[in-house]
Amino acid sequence: MKVLVLNCGSSSIKYKLYDDDQQLAEGLLEKIGTAQAQLNHTVILEHQAGIELILKALVDPEKGVLTSIEDIQAVGHRVVHGAESFSESTLITPEVVAKIEECIDIAPLHNPPNLAGIYSISYLLPKVPQVAVFDTAFHQTMPEKAFIYAIPYVFYTRNHIRKYGFHGTSHYFVSHEAAAILGRPIDELKLITCHLGNGSSITAVDHGKSVDTSMGFTPLEGLPMGTRCGDVDPAVPLYIMGKEELNLQQINALLNKHSGVLGISGISNDFRALEEEADKGDKRATLALEVYCYKLKKYIGSYIAAMNGADAIVFTGGIGENSDVVRELVVKDMEFLGIELDADKNHAKRRGEAGDISMPSSRIKVLIIPTNEELVIARDTRRIAAAN
Numbered sequence: 001m002k003v004l005v006l007n008c009g010s011s012s013i014k015y016k017l018y019d020d021d022q023q024l025a026e027g028l029l030e031k032i033g034t035a036q037a038q039l040n041h042t043v044i045l046e047h048q049a050g051i052e053l054i055l056k057a058l059v060d061p062e063k064g065v066l067t068s069i070e071d072i073q074a075v076g077h078r079v080v081h082g083a084e085s086f087s088e089s090t091l092i093t094p095e096v097v098a099k100i101e102e103c104i105d106i107a108p109l110h111n112p113p114n115l116a117g118i119y120s121i122s123y124l125l126p127k128v129p130q131v132a133v134f135d136t137a138f139h140q141t142m143p144e145k146a147f148i149y150a151i152p153y154v155f156y157t158r159n160h161i162r163k164y165g166f167h168g169t170s171h172y173f174v175s176h177e178a179a180a181i182l183g184r185p186i187d188e189l190k191l192i193t194c195h196l197g198n199g200s201s202i203t204a205v206d207h208g209k210s211v212d213t214s215m216g217f218t219p220l221e222g223l224p225m226g227t228r229c230g231d232v233d234p235a236v237p238l239y240i241m242g243k244e245e246l247n248l249q250q251i252n253a254l255l256n257k258h259s260g261v262l263g264i265s266g267i268s269n270d271f272r273a274l275e276e277e278a279d280k281g282d283k284r285a286t287l288a289l290e291v292y293c294y295k296l297k298k299y300i301g302s303y304i305a306a307m308n309g310a311d312a313i314v315f316t317g318g319i320g321e322n323s324d325v326v327r328e329l330v331v332k333d334m335e336f337l338g339i340e341l342d343a344d345k346n347h348a349k350r351r352g353e354a355g356d357i358s359m360p361s362s363r364i365k366v367l368i369i370p371t372n373e374e375l376v377i378a379r380d381t382r383r384i385a386a387a388n
């Protein structure tokens with residue numbers, strides 16, 4: 001079955017076309033909403049125009065991979081927030097669209113572009129079944145003690161404020177791949193999956209189920225990230241707002257766009273640049289790497305405590321898959337927990353390569369597993385479209 005996978009962000013559309021598990025094409029369309037948005041040199045001002053151009057490119061006689069647009073049998077969408085309404089991927093019906101629209105209130109940046117993709121396909125390919133795959137769904141198995149914040153309970157019941165968690169599709173994918181590498185069924189395993197990219201999150205996966213994760217009500221909580229602050233004392237933004245006379249929008253931008261390793265280093269949100277500057281002796285680049293890795297180490301310790309052990313720690317995402325420096329800083333000096341990194345294997349891993357980088361004697365294995373969220377979306381879409 002040929003499935004088009006769409007990941008519609010606020011100003012970009014990433015797409016991949018699959019025939020069963022085989023990827024036929026992929027592309028990225030950027031800067032939607034600005035005059036610089038280009039695919040084949042055409043100005044694109046909104047998502048529907050962008051998707052029309054993607055469909056055209058897929059059937060282009062020279063560069064395309066399809067003979068007709070009718071060959072697309074289903075479309076899968078990444079949808080960021082499904083709140084408590086969705087614990088698994090689902091066929092998109094008018095009722096489902098209405099529920100995703102209800103979530104706009106708690107995901108104002110993410111769900112509107114995802115919906116724009118759904119509306120566009122409904123218009124452009126009205127007969128093709130569409131499936132929504134949610135970033136939050138995998139984490140719906142978290143117990144209440146892990147997702148309730150210690151604020152008045154009425155904010156949960158009335159305003160739906162709780163920890164939701166994100167990157168669920170990636171944590172799901174790499175935990176299943178880890179079980180395959182370890183040669184054991186997932187329902188026997190305790191795993192800690194670290195998705196480290198521009199956004200970073202860590203999840204405790206107990207017997208295949210997410211039981212805790214670092215991102216929260218929004219993707220701002222948890223680990224420090226490229227430009228996001230992660231956990232800070234909640235009094236800090238209040239204090240800064242008062243001192244600097246910042247409004248809500250400004251403090252939001254400060255915590256989301258100017259913090260994280262960029263904020264600490266003053267250099268970059270890109271770990272390649274930070275590692276380079278740290279090598280040259282830049283103190284704040286070194287500090288940014290140390291803060292990031294120390295926080296991750298503490299989360300790993302807390303998830304080992306939460307699950308009463310762990311069989312493996314998995315690194316994925318642009319940083320997790322590529323940075324031997326980060327992996328080493330995170331797991332070194334944890335021998336007392338049974339974690340022993342093989343430094344040679346850690347350095348030798350090449351991009352896109354999966355494998356075990358721990359010593360044979362390591363009680364907790366350390367794995368690198370390239371993530372593939374689009375493949376999960378394509379598989380779920382195929383399964384759900386075929387059953388309907």
Ligand code: ADP
Nearest residue numbers: 196197198199269270271272317318319322323
């Ligand atoms: P996203 O979260 O947007 O999907 P990725 O998972 O692709 O992002 O991660 C992108 C980040 O990965 C970059 O910002 C950079 O910090 C980091 N990265 C990519 N390649 C390397 C590398 N070779 N060494 C260290 N960090 C890298």
